[in-house]
Amino acid sequence: MLRLMLAIARKDLILFFRYPINxxxxxxxxxxxxxxxxxxxxxxxxxxxxxxFAAYTGSGDFFSFILLGSFLGAYISAVFWxxxxxLKMEMDAGVLESNWMTPVPRFAFLVGRTVTSLxxxxxxxxxxxxxxxxxxxxxxxxxxxxxxxxxLPMLGGLYGFGFTFAGLVLLIREANTLVDVSxxxxxxxxxxxxxxxxxxxxxxxxxxALPTTYAFDAVxxxxxGTEPLLPPGAAALxxxxxxxxxxxxxxxxxxxxxxxxxxxxxxxLH
Amino acid sequence: MPAxxxxxxxxxxxxxxxxxxxxxxxxxxxxxxxxxxxxxxxxTAGEVFGLLGPNGAGxxxxxxxxxxxxxxxxxxxRVAGHDVVKEATKVRAALGTVxxxxxxxxxKLTGRENLAYFAALYRIPSRQARPRIAELLERMELTxxxxxxxxxxxxxxxxxxxxxxxxxxxxxILLLDEPTVGLDPQAARALRELIGSLRHExxxxxxxxxxxxxxxxxxxxxxxxxxxxxxALDSPASLxxxxxxxxxxxxxxxxxxxxLEDALRALTTVESVSAKQSxxxxxxxELQVITLGSRGCxxxxxxxxxxxxxxxxxxxxxxPTLEDVFISLTGKSLRE
Numbered sequence: 001m002l003r004l005m006l007a008i009a010r011k012d013l014i015l016f017f018r019y020p021i022n023x024x025x026x027x028x029x030x031x032x033x034x035x036x037x038x039x040x041x042x043x044x045x046x047x048x049x050x051x052x053f054a055a056y057t058g059s060g061d062f063f064s065f066i067l068l069g070s071f072l073g074a075y076i077s078a079v080f081w082x083x084x085x086x087l088k089m090e091m092d093a094g095v096l097e098s099n100w101m102t103p104v105p106r107f108a109f110l111v112g113r114t115v116t117s118l119x120x121x122x123x124x125x126x127x128x129x130x131x132x133x134x135x136x137x138x139x140x141x142x143x144x145x146x147x148x149x150x151x152l153p154m155l156g157g158l159y160g161f162g163f164t165f166a167g168l169v170l171l172i173r174e175a176n177t178l179v180d181v182s183x184x185x186x187x188x189x190x191x192x193x194x195x196x197x198x199x200x201x202x203x204x205x206x207x208x209a210l211p212t213t214y215a216f217d218a219v220x221x222x223x224x225g226t227e228p229l230l231p232p233g234a235a236a237l238x239x240x241x242x243x244x245x246x247x248x249x250x251x252x253x254x255x256x257x258x259x260x261x262x263x264x265x266x267x268x269l270h
Numbered sequence: 271m272p273a274x275x276x277x278x279x280x281x282x283x284x285x286x287x288x289x290x291x292x293x294x295x296x297x298x299x300x301x302x303x304x305x306x307x308x309x310x311x312x313x314t315a316g317e318v319f320g321l322l323g324p325n326g327a328g329x330x331x332x333x334x335x336x337x338x339x340x341x342x343x344x345x346x347x348r349v350a351g352h353d354v355v356k357e358a359t360k361v362r363a364a365l366g367t368v369x370x371x372x373x374x375x376x377x378k379l380t381g382r383e384n385l386a387y388f389a390a391l392y393r394i395p396s397r398q399a400r401p402r403i404a405e406l407l408e409r410m411e412l413t414x415x416x417x418x419x420x421x422x423x424x425x426x427x428x429x430x431x432x433x434x435x436x437x438x439x440x441x442x443i444l445l446l447d448e449p450t451v452g453l454d455p456q457a458a459r460a461l462r463e464l465i466g467s468l469r470h471e472x473x474x475x476x477x478x479x480x481x482x483x484x485x486x487x488x489x490x491x492x493x494x495x496x497x498x499x500x501x502a503l504d505s506p507a508s509l510x511x512x513x514x515x516x517x518x519x520x521x522x523x524x525x526x527x528x529x530l531e532d533a534l535r536a537l538t539t540v541e542s543v544s545a546k547q548s549x550x551x552x553x554x555x556e557l558q559v560i561t562l563g564s565r566g567c568x569x570x571x572x573x574x575x576x577x578x579x580x581x582x583x584x585x586x587x588x589x590p591t592l593e594d595v596f597i598s599l600t601g602k603s604l605r606e
Contacts (some may be wrong), residue, residue, distance in 0.1 A: 004390065004391065007387060011387045015378050018379075061370050097374065098374040103392070251351075263341045
């Protein structure tokens with residue numbers, strides 16, 4: 001199974017670098033998006049800290065807050081784009097059927113497609129981290145290992161969500177809007193760019209119902225010392241439950257939708 | 271000989287929802303399309319078997335059900351002894367499939383990269399994959415261009431690469447869906463020779479085509495399929511033999527085919543007629559007539575054509591082909 005996933009990832013990586021300008025832009029893009037946020041925050045700061053922001057989060061380091069949010073948001077996008085959009089690209093390129101006719105489990109196809117996406121995101125985040133440390137003075141004092149332990153079940157849950165998503169892409173044969181809207185909504189309502197406590201009551205209900213919110217919150221609490229919504233241990237339990245439920249639901253829905261597409265004969269259409 | 275492919279009462283029905291306009295509620299209903307209507311046949315090991323029929327006859331639908339891309343509505347299909355629904359993974363492992371069209375490989379990868387990728391999907395260890403890929407590239411005459419992006423290949427090269435992909439895991443059974451469609455005559459001939467060579471390796475080949483000459487040249491047996499049903503199944507020679515008591519006549523006639531078919535069908539010695547406008551731009555039409563074998567019908571036929579205001583330019587009595595068998599059975603041409 002691992003060899004299959006690596007073969008898929010290797011193919012995706014070769015294809016990624018067949019468009020070199022796109023590859024370079026992927027590296028520059030996050031710094032480009034973060035720079036205005038840095039200067040905007042600076043405009044609201046007094047002596048390097050933002051008091052209003054600190055009242056909500058317990059930390060005046062708005063830039064590190066946004067930076068960590070953008071990292072976790074990037075992983076959400078990596079899973080969504082990795083599973084959903086790449087499936088659509090294969091449909092458009094006419095190669096989905098030739099892949100689907102091989103004796104490879106569908107699970108390997110879906111997960112394998114995200115490997116390249118995750119590797120590129122990790123490299124990207126490392127580069128942005130380095131640039132942020134050099135240019136904007138980013139620093140984090142907490143345990144990176146504990147933050148990763150929180151992030152992993154969140155990613156597991158997102159994979160489950162991604163499986164359902166892949167099924168929807170097969171069904172409606174459209175990905176761009178679906179991926180854009182979903183990763184934007186999940187990212188923003190989880191507090192990618194702001195503390196969710198600033199949201200109005202109607203939105204904060206949705207935000208608190210998203211397990212990803214607790215991942216963002218716990219990672220920031222661990223690394224930046226912000227005030228968490230839940231203690232990190234409780235957040236980890238929520239995220240593990242989220243992972244188990246979403247993986248099961250996601251896989252069941254994907255297999256059901258794929259069966260429906262095979263009955264309808266729409267697999268090769270785009 | 272054991273059967274490599276066994277199909278029993280296989281049927282595929284599609285429910286198609288009628289398109290609706292953005293604001294219109296008209297056409298709110300479903301349409302039922304019977305693509306494959308209870309077909310049964312078996313292909314023995316080592317046989318080259320052809321499904322011959324016009325576009326929309328149900329050939330591709332049958333292939334898609336065999337290669338597990340499509341679920342049958344009813345009936346059973348077994349490939350290498352495995353049920354296509356219950357043992358889909360085993361079926362996929364036993365098959366090499368080339369679907370119609372040239373977009374079954376990655377255009378942004380080289381030919382070699384494509385084969386390396388698919389070899390990994392078939393779980394061929396890297397040490398075995400390298401010589402296998404080299405051998406297939408050589409056989410498909412692609413070695414010199416193996417490291418070029420597929421987007422720079424001609425249609426024939428892309429189709430040969432797709433065949434190499436299907437052969438990677440040395441599958442005992444090959445499904446080829448319209449393998450030569452869209453190729454120039456030279457590339458089509460080269461691909462037919464390659465398919466012919468597979469017979470000598472003892473592989474079972476099930477191919478679909480609407481080119482009668484292709485089916486005639488390549489297949490041990492042919493099933494003629496029309497509107498989802500098999501209307502004849504035998505060796506090409508036997509199928510043509512069934513027309514022995516009849517004669518096939520080709521005519522080229524000045525003008526459009528209007529009224530010609532009815533005029534000829536009115537003759538008692540004429541069994542079936544197919545007429546179509548010539549595609550050579552000369553303003554003539556071509557008629558294919560199956561008669562009941564009496565040469566006494568030639569005069570009345572020419573007379574019948576003249577009565578419709580047409581002039582016979584060319585008249586020829588020929589050996590029946592598979593196309594004549596199809597016309598005899600359905601009363602229409604394969605290309606209609």
